[in-house]
Amino acid sequence: MFLLLCLMLPSAWAESNTSALVKEINASKDWAGDLARCPADLMPATSQPDYNHGVKAQCETASSQPACMAACKAGKGEYCYWLGVALQASEQDDRASDILFQRSCKLGVASGCTNRAATLMPERPAKVDAQSCPARTFERTCAANDPWGCSMCGFILGGDKSNPRNRQKALEALKKSCKFGEEDPACRAALAMRKDLER
Numbered sequence: 001m002f003l004l005l006c007l008m009l010p011s012a013w014a015e016s017n018t019s020a021l022v023k024e025i026n027a028s029k030d031w032a033g034d035l036a037r038c039p040a041d042l043m044p045a046t047s048q049p050d051y052n053h054g055v056k057a058q059c060e061t062a063s064s065q066p067a068c069m070a071a072c073k074a075g076k077g078e079y080c081y082w083l084g085v086a087l088q089a090s091e092q093d094d095r096a097s098d099i100l101f102q103r104s105c106k107l108g109v110a111s112g113c114t115n116r117a118a119t120l121m122p123e124r125p126a127k128v129d130a131q132s133c134p135a136r137t138f139e140r141t142c143a144a145n146d147p148w149g150c151s152m153c154g155f156i157l158g159g160d161k162s163n164p165r166n167r168q169k170a171l172e173a174l175k176k177s178c179k180f181g182e183e184d185p186a187c188r189a190a191l192a193m194r195k196d197l198e199r
Contacts, residue, residue, distance in 0.1 A: 025093075043108070065083060068086075081104035114146050138156060
């Protein structure tokens, strides 16, 4: 019984630790207040990389998440981003993840803007207005070389038949989705879309 309790404690502590973080994030009025704004309007002119695997590993570990939160509060956008990814993966609270993605976006992490804009897509995304908030955001994140931003930008442009030039713009955007190789999910999605558009 004692051994079982000892084995359960780290898991229970980690869950409690994550729940406390989620509450803290949701209680941050300044950060949550930014959710009403379009990520494209918050994104600074320059962006920073979000693919620091050391930061990713740190923010995935429940015991290190308070340190990630402290770094996020200190204005380090990549920590906000990877903490948002970790919370999203744990299915703790979608709102907390959205808040962290929006904060990372505001701090210059293009992938944070992409992730937040993805949650703003309508339930039927096949006909998204090219001037909508998600479309404008994906255009900006693609310009900042975010692979998923380019895949999403290509998806919207490729689905908009109102302007014949959109097909070519979509193909150009999708060319930028394979920055991390053909095994990357953003690249695989882009290659499938390119195949459809080139028929």
